[in-house]
């Protein structure tokens with residue numbers, strides 16, 4: 001069903017349209033396009049290793065992969081289909097009946113079962129061992145000196161590990177990286193849209209850095225075309241210019257505050273290259289996978 005466009009109103013858009021296995025399970029676009037080629041609001045996330053996320057989406061608005069799976073089907077900018085109609089369409093396809101029976105014990109097709117099946121599939125999409133995993137499990141000679149120095153910086157001077165930690169390389173928490181684009185047409189308050197708590201303005205879920213080389217462009221808005229741009233932003237301490245014109249206006253209390261953990265790093269050119277060389281070791285070559293034949 002992840003590859004089945006019949007879940008969409010047009011019959012043309014599948015989950016895999018924006019989470020393409022050959023593109024690191026994303027679409028490599030700044031922002032995705034969906035129904036009627038409308039542009040969505042955010043950059044598509046990889047589903048690789050999403051089993052390790054404790055909430056889903058850049059703003060964490062979905063509680064589980066099961067919960068998440070219903071959002072894109074109903075989203076008018078994505079698959080734009082009524083959930084009840086999507087379920088009816090799948091239920092009418094004869095070829096699915098034996099598959100549902102094998103998976104669930106009987107042929108009944110329900111939204112819950114569709115969500116469960118898609119989420120269970122997604123949990124099986126995990127990275128193979130990266131160069132980093134091999135290094136950590138004892139193959140110390142697999143790293144170049146530059147990559148060892150990069151790992152060291154990641155944990156020390158560059159402070160990345162404060163948020164990009166655990167084997168998932170994300171703390172699964174929300175932080176303001178200075179990317180709200182406050183006062184522009186692409187302004188996005190992130191987590192605040194979910195909680196309505198002013199402390200959450202501009203916070204986004206820390207994305208995993210596994211496979212990050214394959215998921216360009218970067219950040220929730222996709223405005224960063226290279227990883228060098230991202231590291232240079234952190235090096236500057238993530239300045240986020242807020243036009244003074246908002247001070248003292250009705251929007252005053254909404255002015256986003258960058259996470260206090262983010263400070264100027266003073267990394268030199270060589271250190272920046274070392275850090276990038278390390279980050280590359282968290283990704284694996286993208287693999288071609290056979291798209292399954294759709295049940296008829």
Ligand code: HEC
Nearest residue numbers: 014015018032033034042043044045050056057058072078
């Ligand atoms: C039109 C493009 C598009 C389609 C179609 C689409 N997605 Fe997404 N997906 C996105 C975008 C964009 C995001 C990030 C959206 C956000 O954070 O608001 C996302 C986020 C996700 C995430 C969150 C990953 C994480 O780490 O939090 C999962 C899981 C996911 N999609 C699965 C699916 C499934 C399952 C389907 C099909 C039912 C699907 N997507 C269809 C574009 C798409």
Ligand code: HEC
Nearest residue numbers: 158160162163175177179204205206207218219220234259
């Ligand atoms: C205070 C927590 C925090 C620290 C420290 C931090 N990050 Fe992040 N990082 C985030 C958050 C949150 C985002 C998502 C921001 C957004 O999209 O608006 C992010 C996004 C990224 C992305 C883009 C990933 C993607 O899929 O688009 C990269 C790459 C990245 N960080 C690398 C680093 C590096 C390298 C360092 C150290 C120099 C670092 N981060 C330090 C929280 C942090």
